[in-house]
Amino acid sequence: MAVMVLGCLDRRAGELTTITIGYQPSTHQIAALVAAEQGWWEEDLAQFGITKVVLKEFPSGPPEMHAMLAGELQFAYVGAAPPISAIYEGLDAKIIAGVQTQGSALVLRPELADSYTGPESLRGLRIGTFPPGSIQHTVLSRWLLDNGIDPNTEVDLKAMGPSDAATAIGARTVDAVFLPSPTPTIIVAEGNGVIVEWSGTMWPDHACCCLVASGKMLRDHPEIVSQIITTHIRATDYEIAHPEEAAEIYAKWMGANVATIKDSLAVSDMHWTHDPHLLVDSTLAYADIIFDLNRARYEGMGLTVLGETDIFDTRLYDELTR
Amino acid sequence: MKLTAVIRENGLSLLPLILVLLLWEVTAGYVVKDPLFLPRFSAVMSAIYTLRNLLVPDLLTSLYHFAIGLTLAFALALPLAIAMGWFRPVFKAVDPIIEIVRPIPPLAWIPLAIVWIGLNDYAAGFIIFIGAFFPILIDSYSGFRDVPRVLVETGMVLGCIGDRKLIRHVALPYALPSIATGTRVGMGVGWMCVVAAEMFGVGDSGLGYRLFQKFYFLHQMDYVIAYMLVLGLLALVLDRMFRYFVEERLFRWKKGIVK
Amino acid sequence: MGHQLVLRNVTRTFDAENGSREALEQINLEVKPSEFLCIVGPSGCGKTTLLRMIAGLDTPTSGEIILDGKPVLGPSPDRGMVFQEFSLFPWRTVLKNVEFGLKIQGKRDIKRTAERYIELVGLTGFEHSFPSQLSGGMKQRVAIARALATEPAILLMDEPFGSVDAQTRNLLQVELLEIWKRTKKTILFVTHSVDEAVYLADRVVVLSSRPGRILDVLAVDIERPRKRTSWQVNALREQLLMLLGSPAPVK
Numbered sequence: 058m059a060v061m062v063l064g065c066l067d068r069r070a071g072e073l074t075t076i077t078i079g080y081q082p083s084t085h086q087i088a089a090l091v092a093a094e095q096g097w098w099e100e101d102l103a104q105f106g107i108t109k110v111v112l113k114e115f116p117s118g119p120p121e122m123h124a125m126l127a128g129e130l131q132f133a134y135v136g137a138a139p140p141i142s143a144i145y146e147g148l149d150a151k152i153i154a155g156v157q158t159q160g161s162a163l164v165l166r167p168e169l170a171d172s173y174t175g176p177e178s179l180r181g182l183r184i185g186t187f188p189p190g191s192i193q194h195t196v197l198s199r200w201l202l203d204n205g206i207d208p209n210t211e212v213d214l215k216a217m218g219p220s221d222a223a224t225a226i227g228a229r230t231v232d233a234v235f236l237p238s239p240t241p242t243i244i245v246a247e248g249n250g251v252i253v254e255w256s257g258t259m260w261p262d263h264a265c266c267c268l269v270a271s272g273k274m275l276r277d278h279p280e281i282v283s284q285i286i287t288t289h290i291r292a293t294d295y296e297i298a299h300p301e302e303a304a305e306i307y308a309k310w311m312g313a314n315v316a317t318i319k320d321s322l323a324v325s326d327m328h329w330t331h332d333p334h335l336l337v338d339s340t341l342a343y344a345d346i347i348f349d350l351n352r353a354r355y356e357g358m359g360l361t362v363l364g365e366t367d368i369f370d371t372r373l374y375d376e377l378t379r
Numbered sequence: 380m381k382l383t384a385v386i387r388e389n390g391l392s393l394l395p396l397i398l399v400l401l402l403w404e405v406t407a408g409y410v411v412k413d414p415l416f417l418p419r420f421s422a423v424m425s426a427i428y429t430l431r432n433l434l435v436p437d438l439l440t441s442l443y444h445f446a447i448g449l450t451l452a453f454a455l456a457l458p459l460a461i462a463m464g465w466f467r468p469v470f471k472a473v474d475p476i477i478e479i480v481r482p483i484p485p486l487a488w489i490p491l492a493i494v495w496i497g498l499n500d501y502a503a504g505f506i507i508f509i510g511a512f513f514p515i516l517i518d519s520y521s522g523f524r525d526v527p528r529v530l531v532e533t534g535m536v537l538g539c540i541g542d543r544k545l546i547r548h549v550a551l552p553y554a555l556p557s558i559a560t561g562t563r564v565g566m567g568v569g570w571m572c573v574v575a576a577e578m579f580g581v582g583d584s585g586l587g588y589r590l591f592q593k594f595y596f597l598h599q600m601d602y603v604i605a606y607m608l609v610l611g612l613l614a615l616v617l618d619r620m621f622r623y624f625v626e627e628r629l630f631r632w633k634k635g636i637v638k
Numbered sequence: 639m640g641h642q643l644v645l646r647n648v649t650r651t652f653d654a655e656n657g658s659r660e661a662l663e664q665i666n667l668e669v670k671p672s673e674f675l676c677i678v679g680p681s682g683c684g685k686t687t688l689l690r691m692i693a694g695l696d697t698p699t700s701g702e703i704i705l706d707g708k709p710v711l712g713p714s715p716d717r718g719m720v721f722q723e724f725s726l727f728p729w730r731t732v733l734k735n736v737e738f739g740l741k742i743q744g745k746r747d748i749k750r751t752a753e754r755y756i757e758l759v760g761l762t763g764f765e766h767s768f769p770s771q772l773s774g775g776m777k778q779r780v781a782i783a784r785a786l787a788t789e790p791a792i793l794l795m796d797e798p799f800g801s802v803d804a805q806t807r808n809l810l811q812v813e814l815l816e817i818w819k820r821t822k823k824t825i826l827f828v829t830h831s832v833d834e835a836v837y838l839a840d841r842v843v844v845l846s847s848r849p850g851r852i853l854d855v856l857a858v859d860i861e862r863p864r865k866r867t868s869w870q871v872n873a874l875r876e877q878l879l880m881l882l883g884s885p886a887p888v889k
Contacts, residue, residue: 119596146598188596535713537739
């Protein structure tokens with residue numbers, strides 16, 4: 058009990074010398090790894106008295122946001138949807154920059170891929186994807202609904218992380234998975250699946266990953282937030298210019314096969330970008346969808362659908378890119 | 380008149396409980412004031428009401444997983460316990476394996492369970508089985524092993540010739556209280572595994588499933604605590620029911636109470 | 639009248655770490671039907687071992703044990719036994735305990751038979767009590783009733799009154815003689831108490847200390863009921879005590 062109390066207090070006191078950035082094992086977020094690999098995070102933040110920058114890995118967005126709710130993260134590379142359900146529940150944070158759009162793929166077991174003709178073929182199948190509240194879950198659900206299939210009753214959506222899903226499809230405990238790169242390509246390389254759809258065809262230009270900053274950082278340390286955005290822009294430009302090297306950095310950090318990662322970058326319909334404005338439209342659509350899914354609860358809490366200013370704070374980005 | 384007697388009788392048990400709930404409500408509502416960090420007790424209570432349509436199917440599913448696991452555990456543990464407790468060579472042969480496998484936490488079996496059995500109710504039942512099996516086994520074989528020699532020999536001189544008759548008429552009745560104790564402990568451990576078993580999405584409902592696959596990912600903390608309370612209460616009910624139906628009735632002789 | 643129980647050259651040797659250990663040597667004994675025979679001897683002389691072999695719970699290393707013309711090969715309700723430790727099945731009532739042997743044998747009308755024997759040991763009214771509710775003396779009486787209920791050819795008793803207090807012991811001895819008179823059972827009674835042996839027995843077998851050999855077999859020709867303090871009883875007691883004080887005879 059004493060340890061718990063101390064632990065809770067410890068986080069609220071003291072000077073800021075460590076920054077913790079959350080991220081996920083996806084090629085969507087290579088920018089975070091590029092900056093870490095080149096030492097840019099610590100270099101660029103040293104002038105603000107930051108001595109340590111820690112990167113914390115999460116299997117998917119919802120657990121990452123849970124950690125941010127607990128105050129464990131100041132910044133997060135995360136899909137644009139998870140922060141929304143967290144903000145509805147009281148997360149004090151804003152999207153400050155973009156990271157990428159599209160870039161998730163539907164992978165079917167090889168024996169089922171031959172007979173795939175479109176969303177209709179998914180009826181009655183068991184599909185592993187990220188948990189409710191994630192981009193993947195939201196995009197897939199919306200796409201199924203648009204095609205007349207009820208995601209709650211006519212398919213069996215199972216929540217899991219990327220490596221669980223890769224194992225599951227290999228062990229045939231699921232029939233299909235819908236995951237962000239590079240896992241779909243890894244599954245194909247292992248002979249356990251065939252990519253049949255990219256998320257860009259399901260929902261063109263849909264927002265995917267973004268950079269989130271805690272409200273505290275925005276209010277108390279805007280200069281640090283500004284620098285984080287600057288470093289992020291630099292890393293994003295770098296990875297766009299040097300995709301081969303980006304793949305190598307990712308493979309090194311994740312212990313993945315370099316050739317497979319390079320393949321993944323070649324086939325993925327993902328589009329790296331640091332501009333948050335490109336994410337706004339689809340993100341507001343996510344806010345709508347998530348509100349719908351939890352209408353009873355949110356209305357009971359007196360909430361309304363989140364608007365742009367509830368989710369985004371692009372002032373610092375706009376200043377930097379004027 | 381009767382009410383004051385009831386209060387006096389149970390006051391010592393109930394008063395601290397009520398105080399804790401009050402403390403929770405006040406701390407959550409006026410000190411912490413953050414429904415994410417600590418939802419109010421009243422919020423949790425109304426959450427139980429709000430969730431009532433989900434709660435009942437989830438409860439039944441969890442009980443179903445529990446039943447699968449416990450039945451399997453009992454069915455496998457009892458014969459093995461008889462063999463291990465009665466026949467020393469069997470014990471010596473099997474015990475090392477048991478002692479190595481036993482300390483492995485049920486949660487650690489989840490990845491295997493998913494690959495072996497799949498994402499279905501039986502995988503969940505399997506995890507609960509792992510939790511319940513060892514307490515039942517160990518208490519039971521201890522019961523069989525500890526049968527006093529004088530009782531065995533008495534059985535023999537009264538006509539129980541052979542292991543089967545001795546086990547049936549002497550060892551089993553003697554070991555029954557130990558089996559009951561082991562089962563009760565196994566039930567406790569098994570129920571604790573329900574959440575672990577369900578959190579990985581084996582199945583589409585269940586208290587653990589809902590808690591981890593929905594409430595957690597959507598950060599709905601009042602729902603989380605509501606389900607935690609239900610899990611705890613259900614465990615209490617199961618335990619009390621077992622004690623009443625099995626221990627009170629069957630083992631009157633241990634306490635020397637006569638009808 | 640023939641002998642009911644015959645022991646011929648019975649020897650029992652145990653294997654220990656440092657070679658073998660002889661517990662009993664060359665026991666030769668003949669028991670008549672309806673006889674009350676006591677076996678006395680110092681601690682460790684093997685008297686319990688001897689009784690267990692007759693019961694069939696142990697096997698002689700050499701020699702034979704024959705009951706009613708048939709060799710003893712293992713335990714059987716033919717040879718009822720009352721142990722020194724309390725041996726009632728704690729999960730069964732008095733009635734169910736006494737019924738036990740009858741039930742195993744698949745006999746019919748066991749309730750009435752059991753009730754009869756419960757009455758014989760003076761415990762009518764306690765049929766539905768559990769052993770945990772009984773005193774030590776009562777427990778042993780139930781054990782006697784249970785052993786007798788299967789109507790064995792012979793009743794073996796291994797210091798059955800050793801765990802009860804002295805007064806209860808005396809009472810139980812008197813009751814046992816009553817039961818013996820009424821049932822006319824052959825009784826083999828092991829005890830280390832010379833007083834007990836003299837009070838109860840028709841004959842007393844005296845065993846030497848280890849390795850146990852029969853030192854002597856004394857007849858107790860004193861009419862029953864015996865006075866514990868009479869001169870005949872005392873004389874016999876002295877005789878036995880002297881025998882027990884002497885070392886093992888040279889072969």
